[in-house]
Amino acid sequence: MKFIEPWGHQRLSFLLEKAASREAKIWKVYVPKKPSSQDTDISPAQRDEAVRWLTELHSRFKALPETLVLAVSILDRFLARPKYLRCIAIACFFLAAKTYEEDECVPSLRELAASSSCGCSPSEILRMEKIILDKLNWDLHTATALDFLHIFHAMVLSCRSGFLDSMLVLNRSQHLALLTQRLYHCLSDHTLIQLRGSMLALALLTLELETRCPDWLALTIDLLRKGQIDSSELIRSRELVSRSLSTLRASLPPNTVYIYQPLQPPALDRTRMLHFTCQVEEMEVDDFYDGIKRLYNEDTTNTTAVQEGEGNSSPCPPLQPVSAS
CATH class of the missing domain: 1.10.472.10 (Cyclin-like)
Known part of the structure; x- marks a missing residue:
């Protein structure tokens, strides 16, 4: 699937309808079996x-x-x-x-x-x-969670072109690479097998929207309407995905640097911590970003902290001086 600008709403709706139809034919409810001797x-x-x-x-x-x-x-x-x-x-x-x-x-x-x-x-x-x-009756074609993630992501960007402005250092394909990395983690969690690919993708994206976009709820409602998805199902899916992702965020890199700064207000400490975490996550994403940027025809990246990290021999982001107030 290659994204070519401009993406029309009709084209995206057609792709979503086609993927949902294919998913409905293939997907079966996962029923966990009791362990046996x-x-x-x-x-x-x-x-x-x-x-x-x-x-x-x-x-x-x-x-x-x-x-x-x-x-x-x-x-x-x-x-x-x-x-x-x-x-x-x-x-x-x-x-x-x-x-x-x-x-x-x-x-x-x-x-x-x-x-x-x-x-x-x-x-x-x-x-x-x-x-x-x-x-499998020689039928491997199915609508995967990645297909839905591509479609939903394009839908959000088609109506909110400035959605990524708040992220500063990420363009569209880098952001999609970030979400794809999180999807990899979700795929290795058996508790999420019960979720359809469309639900897994929508839960991943809306959890991200909640942290990045003030009107995330309106965007989520719009995606629910376009995908003809029940809101209660999404709420349950978001809880499961959020729980799974919490284990990913808890596993910090081995070279994580902790800075004790007691004089800073708590709110500022949290802001700095979030910024540091974002930098580390972006550097991990850059490992396979080149394979995704083709989706948006982005052959070059912005002048970002990700690029700066490539020329640095250390995998750790550069430390910023701390000034006591």
């Missing part, structure tokens, strides 16, 4: 571990965001025994890569098996690929 089903913890492993593999091969999200979608639609989980996961990744990546970017089976250390031979991956395709 026979250990014949993949446990939630095993599923999350497999998704985190796929995320690392995705980063290693520098694949498109769509590849990882589709691989996780295929994995969740296919149920099997834990014994074959790594083989299933690598087969899902291979199928997703062949769907979205350019031919020259798709790794060979031999390279994939060796680099991933999945413990499977190329022939075993091929056999598992055939099993997955047969069970």
Whole structure:
């Protein structure tokens, strides 16, 4: 999906309707199974571990965001025994890569098996690929949470072009990369499997709107109306996503610098802390920003703190002098 300006409201509405229709046909309500002594089903913890492993593999091969999200979608639609989980996961990744990546970017089976250390031979991956395709009736096309995130994000920007002004250092594609990184985290949380992709994307975006946009509630109501989504469902989804993201924000980088500044008023301390956190998060996003900026035809970035960080040998943002008042 490539975004070309100007985005018309009719075009966005058509894409949303098409994605919602596809989601309604494919998506099934997740029913967690009770653990059994026979250990014949993949446990939630095993599923999350497999998704985190796929995320690392995705980063290693520098694949498109769509590849990882589709691989996780295929994995969740296919149920099997834990014994074959790594083989299933690598087969899902291979199928997703062949769907979205350019031919020259798709790794060979031999390279994939060796680099991933999945413990499977190329022939075993091929056999598992055939099993997955047969069970899914050779239908891998589905509307993922990333598809809805792209559409909802474009809808917000089409009616609030100045939405990102408050963020100062982020342009549109950088902001989408930030949200995509948060989506990766949500994909590895089994408690969110119960959410449709559209709900997960809308919850992520509206939580961000709440912190960035004064009229976020009006924008949220407009998105609910366009997506024909029940508000109570969104409220519940936002609670689940917010709880999941709180674990992401709690895990600070290992080189985090703490500055004790007792003379500053509490409000100013909080502002400085938020600004520092924003800088760290932007630098993490920049690792895969180049793969997303094509969506908005942004070949160059703004002169931002993100660019300044690239020329700095330290991964930590530059410290600002503290003046006592």
